[in-house]
Amino acid sequence: MVKKISIIGSGSVGSNLAFHIISHLPLVKDLVLIDTAGDLARGVALDLEDTRGFLGFNTKITGSKNYSHIKDSDIVVITAGAARKQGMTRLDLFKINCKIVKQVSANIKKLAPTAIVVVVTNPMDLINYMVHKFTQFDRRRILGMGSVLDSSRLVNIIHQKTKVCPDSIEGYTFGLHSKDMIVSSDKIKIKGEPITKFCSLADLAKIQQKVKMRGAEIVGFLKKGSAHFAPSLACFNLVQAVCHDRGEIFPVSAVLKGEFGFKGFSAGVPCVIGREGIREIVEFELDEAQKQSFLEIKKMFQDTLR
Ligand code: 2OP
Numbered sequence: 002m003v004k005k006i007s008i009i010g011s012g013s014v015g016s017n018l019a020f021h022i023i024s025h026l027p028l029v030k031d032l033v034l035i036d037t038a039g040d041l042a043r044g045v046a047l048d049l050e051d052t053r054g055f056l057g058f059n060t061k062i063t064g065s066k067n068y069s070h071i072k073d074s075d076i077v078v079i080t081a082g083a084a085r086k087q088g089m090t091r092l093d094l095f096k097i098n099c100k101i102v103k104q105v106s107a108n109i110k111k112l113a114p115t116a117i118v119v120v121v122t123n124p125m126d127l128i129n130y131m132v133h134k135f136t137q138f139d140r141r142r143i144l145g146m147g148s149v150l151d152s153s154r155l156v157n158i159i160h161q162k163t164k165v166c167p168d169s170i171e172g173y174t175f176g177l178h179s180k181d182m183i184v185s186s187d188k189i190k191i192k193g194e195p196i197t198k199f200c201s202l203a204d205l206a207k208i209q210q211k212v213k214m215r216g217a218e219i220v221g222f223l224k225k226g227s228a229h230f231a232p233s234l235a236c237f238n239l240v241q242a243v244c245h246d247r248g249e250i251f252p253v254s255a256v257l258k259g260e261f262g263f264k265g266f267s268a269g270v271p272c273v274i275g276r277e278g279i280r281e282i283v284e285f286e287l288d289e290a291q292k293q294s295f296l297e298i299k300k301m302f303q304d305t306l307r
Contacts, residue, residue: 003075008078012226015045015080015081016034022060031061034046034065035064042066043065080122082098084227091124092124095127103135118136144243145255146236147269151269159189162208174269175268176298177269187288248273253279255270266299
């Protein structure tokens with residue numbers, strides 16, 4: 002049973018995630034927010050606490066810059082790091098965020114050695130892989146959030162185009178959480194039927210392109226910071242899947258060790274999620290284009306980490 006959840010980074014994603022947790026997971030006894038920036042986490046924790054009169058939760062909420070509070074957490078979510086500014090790619094963030102995450106990982110390894118770790122920090126797939134390297138945790142305990150977010154964006158954009166109820170749309174993206182993500186029509190179904198029954202091939206191409214550029218589109222409009230409502234909810238869905246242990250399937254960035262014929266990098270692939278983290282990676286035969294994308298991901302990891 003999940004009793005304690007810690008969130009590293011109390012910016013918009015971390016604080017919204019905390020709000021979802023106190024709103025929907027009443028059995029969590031301890032919620033810890035850590036942020037090294039001044040007293041930010043303390044302020045966010047007090048504000049969250051003040052919703053108790055409306056929401057009626059019992060969860061104890063702690064906000065601090067001191068990592069000692071994450072001790073024995075069952076789940077740790079890493080949102081800490083710089084966010085993208087207009088014109089930046091997620092890859093531009095790698096150096097600065099890798100440094101931050103190295104320190105975060107050392108603290109998790111020391112204080113919460115059995116935790117499931119959910120990674121949000123960008124460039125998410127690379128950072129997810131680095132968290133695995135830094136903590137040396139079993140890869141099944143390290144879950145990258147990106148394709149979960151991109152998949153909700155996909156459903157939204159299909160809905161906008163087709164007007165079909167989102168509940169009847171099933172689809173996911175996989176591969177990288179970047180503009181090079183894989184949005185394959187064979188992974189999109191509307192009540193079991195191919196999407197091309199509901200829109201033209203030209204419209205499908207527009208949908209695919211829009212999903213790939215959605216994060217950058219939002220950054221462009223916000224001017225400061227990046228998206229947080231959908232990212233925090235994507236993250237909450239993973240946290241909840243671990244807590245409920247029902248075997249839900251999400252496209253989680255996972256460190257591959259031979260699945261799909263690849264190893265040595267982390268990429269979004271469908272995974273069965275349970276209390277232990279990744280219960281199973283759901284493999285399927287990659288078509289030629291998908292195989293090519295995976296080869297490019299492998300090369301990107303090799304080039305960046307060399
Ligand atoms: C996004 O795609 C922040 O990477 C996140 O909006």
